[in-house]
Every structure is written in C-alpha cells, then in structure tokens.
Amino acid sequence: MSSASANSLNKTPPKEKPPCSQSCNLTKGLATITNVNGNTIQAKLLGTEQKGNQVTLLTTAKTTYDPDRSIVAVGKSIIFAGTINHDGSITTQLITSYDPSVTDVAGTIVKIDGSAITLQTKDTQSIVHLTDSTIFLKLDFKDKKKLPATLSDLKVGMTVTAHCTVHSNGSLTAQSVVIVPANSEVK
Numbered sequence: 001m002s003s004a005s006a007n008s009l010n011k012t013p014p015k016e017k018p019p020c021s022q023s024c025n026l027t028k029g030l031a032t033i034t035n036v037n038g039n040t041i042q043a044k045l046l047g048t049e050q051k052g053n054q055v056t057l058l059t060t061a062k063t064t065y066d067p068d069r070s071i072v073a074v075g076k077s078i079i080f081a082g083t084i085n086h087d088g089s090i091t092t093q094l095i096t097s098y099d100p101s102v103t104d105v106a107g108t109i110v111k112i113d114g115s116a117i118t119l120q121t122k123d124t125q126s127i128v129h130l131t132d133s134t135i136f137l138k139l140d141f142k143d144k145k146k147l148p149a150t151l152s153d154l155k156v157g158m159t160v161t162a163h164c165t166v167h168s169n170g171s172l173t174a175q176s177v178v179i180v181p182a183n184s185e186v187k
Contacts, residue, residue: 031043163176
C-alpha cells in the first residue's frame with residue numbers, strides 16, 4: 001500500500017454540520033417604515049451598527065401585528081422579528097409598534113434633588129425629572145395591588161421603575177414612578 005493510501009485511511013472523516021432549522025436565520029430589529037407596497041415594507045434600520053441601512057420586510061398571512069395592521073404605515077417606527085431570506089429580505093413573524101419618545105428606566109435612587117431623581121441602572125445613571133402630573137405608585141405584592149404614593153415616599157436606596165417621556169435633547173420626564181418593595185427584582 002502506498003503511503004498516500006495509508007494516510008487517507010487514517011484520516012478522520014470531516015464532521016458533518018448539524019441540519020440548520022429556521023432558527024439559524026432568525027433576526028429582529030428596529031426600523032422606521034419608508035414605503036409600503038402590498039405585502040412588502042421598505043424600512044430604514046434604527047439603533048444598530050447598521051443604522052440607516054434599508055431593509056425589505058415581507059409580510060404573510062402568518063405575520064402577527066401588535067396592536068394591529070394599522071401600525072404598518074410610512075413614518076411609523078416598528079420592532080420586527082422574522083427569518084432572513086437568501087436575498088437578504090426578512091419574512092416577518094411579528095411586527096409591533098415602537099414609540100421612541102417613551103422609555104422605562106428601572107434602578108436604585110442614588111439622589112433626590114427637588115424635582116429630579118437620579119437612578120443607578122445596571123450600566124449607567126439616569127436623571128429623571130418629576131412634574132406635578134407625575135403619578136407615584138407603590139407595589140404591594142402581598143395584595144397584588146399598586147397603591148397611591150407621593151414624591152415624599154421616595155428615598156435614596158429605593159428601587160423604582162419610571163415610565164418616562166424622552167425629549168429631543170435626551171432628557172427624561174417621568175409620567176409615572178412605581179416604587180418596588182425591597183427584596184424584589186425589577187424586570
């Protein structure tokens with residue numbers, strides 16, 4: 001037997017890649033709709049390293065809309081999830097509305113300064129402005145209720161979730177602040 005034949009007998013066969021289900025091509029994103037033509041949506045990506053790139057989203061009878069199909073309109077911002085096709089388009093499974101002018105900030109109060117609180121989140125600190133129309137609530141897990149609260153109930157070290165308006169300059173104004181009891185996790 002030649003040494004070439006012997007070497008080929010001793011080689012380990014290449015490992016086969018396991019079959020890839022559709023989950024290998026799943027993606028999600030945030031985009032603003034620029035054009036709608038039947039079941040084809042053109043949109044501009046937001047909030048990623050591909051920000052500004054165009055994406056083609058395809059809808060089917062199986063696409064779920066939250067709250068309903070009326071969210072598919074030029075100028076609306078959406079969150080989408082679907083499968084990447086061979087041509088780069090995405091067949092959507094879910095399209096939901098996205099309002100970039102509101103956000104939730106959850107964290108521990110590290111400072112109270114008049115009409116503003118500073119929250120320590122996982123990665124950053126956020127200053128949240130409070131107004132006369134800010135609603136204050138406290139969770140009562142025992143009775144599974146949200147109870148009324150006031151600004152004076154807030155204390156440094158408390159965990160809260162603030163539902164905020166995001167202004168064009170990036171500042172945050174709380175529409176509501178919910179006090180989360182000690183020994184519970186903010187999700």
